[in-house]
Structure formats: structure tokens, C-alpha cells
Amino acid sequence: MLIIGIAGGSGSGKTTVVKALTEQLKDDVVVIPQDSYYKDLSHATEEEKRVHNFDHPDSIDFELLRHQLKELREGKTVEQPIYSYITCGRSKTETLTVRPAEVIIVEGILIFTDPKLRKLMDIKIFVDADDDDRLMRVMSRDIVERGKTVEWVIERYSNTVKPMYLQFIEPSKRYADVIVPQGGHNKVAIDMISARIEKDLSKRK
Numbered sequence: 001m002l003i004i005g006i007a008g009g010s011g012s013g014k015t016t017v018v019k020a021l022t023e024q025l026k027d028d029v030v031v032i033p034q035d036s037y038y039k040d041l042s043h044a045t046e047e048e049k050r051v052h053n054f055d056h057p058d059s060i061d062f063e064l065l066r067h068q069l070k071e072l073r074e075g076k077t078v079e080q081p082i083y084s085y086i087t088c089g090r091s092k093t094e095t096l097t098v099r100p101a102e103v104i105i106v107e108g109i110l111i112f113t114d115p116k117l118r119k120l121m122d123i124k125i126f127v128d129a130d131d132d133d134r135l136m137r138v139m140s141r142d143i144v145e146r147g148k149t150v151e152w153v154i155e156r157y158s159n160t161v162k163p164m165y166l167q168f169i170e171p172s173k174r175y176a177d178v179i180v181p182q183g184g185h186n187k188v189a190i191d192m193i194s195a196r197i198e199k200d201l202s203k204r205k
Contacts, residue, residue: 004103
């Protein structure tokens with residue numbers, strides 16, 4: 001099994017890179033999104049949810065993420081939490097069954113900020129993109145997919161997304177083995193990464 005970490009700021013193109021890699025790799029691939037491991041805030045008030053900092057490492061249940069990643073590496077099936085951006089909470093009745101695979105991709109903005117999680121990764125990739133491009137993608141995603149208002153997105157970007165990117169996420173790229181500029185549109189970088197992954201897998205086999 002090969003565990004690959006893909007990090008980068010909100011709207012940097014991580015999902016595009018993940019999709020491109022999963023399409024190119026011939027082996028079985030499972031994607032573990034960091035966002036599934038947000039701590040449950042279903043008990044919080046609407047005001048508390050509105051001001052909560054989702055871009056701080058403390059918002060992620062890294063202990064559960066590490067535990068389930070280790071379980072997968074040991075060949076065990078895990079029950080991944082299902083998180084709702086609407087309620088800011090985990091489902092009380094449903095989970096997502098995840099089975100081991102040849103390639104496990106862990107994807108999220110904060111995954112390189114946790115030293116113990118980094119140690120579980122065989123390859124670490126940081127997806128880089130221009131700040132303006134990231135802001136436009138964040139606005140489009142949060143408004144269309146998460147039902148947020150333009151005012152909410154701008155306020156959150158100014159108060160948490162940008163400051164947390166500068167404080168935690170951007171500095172974490174020093175831990176990356178590969179930095180992919182131009183986000184998910186860098187086909188040359190994606191092809192090179194795919195070739196490296198396939199080479200490592202063949203060696204392990």
C-alpha cells in the first residue's frame with residue numbers, strides 16, 4: 001500500500017489533481033478527504049458555527065484520521081464519518097465504509113500540519129495556486145455547493161481562510177516532496193507524479 005498526501009490552500013485545485021491521478025493510476029485507489037474528519041459542531045448555535053474557524057488545525061479530528069489510516073494500512077475496513085457543511089456536524093446514523101486499496105490518497109488543506117499524520121505518508125504533494133484564483137474558486141464552491149451567501153464567503157475568507165493559509169497551510173509546503181504549481185491544470189506535473197507512483201508500486205510488488 002502507498003499512502004499519498006495532497007495538501008494546498010482552499011481552491012488551489014487539490015480535487016482536480018486527485019481526480020487526474022485516480023484516472024491515470026491503473027491500481028485500486030481510495031481517497032480519504034480531510035473534510036470528513038471535521039469535529040462535530042451540531043450542538044453549537046448558529047452564531048457559534050458562523051464564527052467557527054474551520055481553517056485551524058484544531059478543527060480537525062486528526063486522532064481519528066490517523067487511527068483509520070493505520071487500520072487501512074493493516075488491511076482493515078473502516079467506517080469514515082459523513083460530515084455535513086450545512087449542519088456543521090457528523091451524521092448520527094450513517095458512515096461511509098472504506099476498504100483498503102493499493103493507493104490511499106489523503107486530501108485536505110491541513111494534513112501537513114500534523115507531524116504524526118505526515119509520518120504515515122509515503123509521498124507528500126502540495127498543490128499551489130495564485131491567491132486570486134483560489135478566492136474565485138472558493139466563492140464559486142461555497143455559494144453553489146454549500147448554500148452560502150457572497151457576504152458570508154468574503155467575511156470568512158478575510159477573517160479565517162487567508163490568515164490561516166498564511167499561518168499554517170503555506171508554511172506546511174516545506175514538508176512536501178513535490179510542489180505542483182498552477183493547481184490542477186499542470187498536466188506535466190501530474191504525469192510525472194503518476195509515473196513515480198506506478199514505479200513505487202511496482203517496486204513494492
